[in-house]
Amino acid sequence: MNLQWLFSLAFYTFVQANVEKTIFLAPPKTTLPDAGPTLETLCLDQLTPSRAQVQTLLPVQFGRHTESWYLLRSLNTGQRYEVRLCWSATQPSDFHLSTFTLPEVFDNPSLIASLANYSDNQQLKHKSGACPTTSPSSPTTTKDSLLFLKIKATPEFLSSNITLMKNPPEVLVDIILDPFLLNIIPQSLVPIGLYIIAIGIAGYVLSGSISRWLSRRAQLPKTKDKAI
DSSP, X not given: OHHHHHHHHHHHHHHSEEEEEEEEEOOOOEEOOSSSSOGGGGOOEEEBTTBOEEEEEEOOOTTSOEEEEEEEOSOOTTOEEEEEEEEETTSOEEEEEEEEOHHHHHTOHHHHHHHHHHHHHHHHHTTTSOOGGGSTTSOOOSEEOOEEEEEEEEEOOOOSOHHHHHSOOOEEXXXXXXXXXXXXXXXXXXXXXXHHHXXXXXXXXXXXXXXXXXXXXXXXXXXXXXXX
């Protein structure tokens, strides 16, 4: 019974979360205006190396993709990063992540329209309070390596509940910015990698010791026979 419970718990842990990700190289630093409208006026939530995880609710709608925008800031030029989006398997949804540089967004009318629409909604949402970007952790430098992150979302379930189909619930997600170590492996996987290496070394040493012990045991009867 205990084994069955443990297996069920392990299986539940395995299936309870979905992950979507995108990998990119941080672009060169861009000079930002220090007067007039700034990126902070867009009212976008930001991820930085010092604020690498954001938990939020993403809207979804049947029949079309809903688009949400975020800023990735204070990146190290040329370094490889990964952005992961994690959500519960109990909320079947499809997500697509894309990153864009500042010129790519402002040179593309469709991207500008999408960003402006999301920004307007964010400003209405935070009308009675401060936008996420007004926090003390927001970068203030006039030069910054940054990217826009666009998340396209759509629900992936069917229900006989008409109200639910017309107004699907928002999806609780974790958005994680993960730098690569030496541009080879995500930093969050380093402890797991070290653990696997340690297990491998320990297994190699232990197998050698067991092999030598078995060899000595196998030679004991022969030694006794010679003595007789």
